[in-house]
Amino acid sequence: MMSLPFFGIFLALALVMAGRRTASIVVFGASFVMLLVLFKLHATDPLNIAL
Incomplete structure (x- = not known):
């Protein structure tokens, strides 16, 4: 799931190189x-810590 934004950024860079x-x-x-x-x-997910 976390890799999706990075694939999108890679696609954006490829589009720049293609002139789009x-x-x-x-x-x-x-x-x-x-x-x-x-x-x-991620930031609002509660932590499951048993102390």
Whole structure:
């Protein structure tokens, strides 16, 4: 699951190299939003610690 934003960033870089700037910006934005959503899910997950 965590690898999805990084695949998106790789795709955005590949699109830049192919000369498709607008598509690259859209893919990068979607990857960044996905990264923020995954961080929110991770940061608010309760810890299961039995002390």
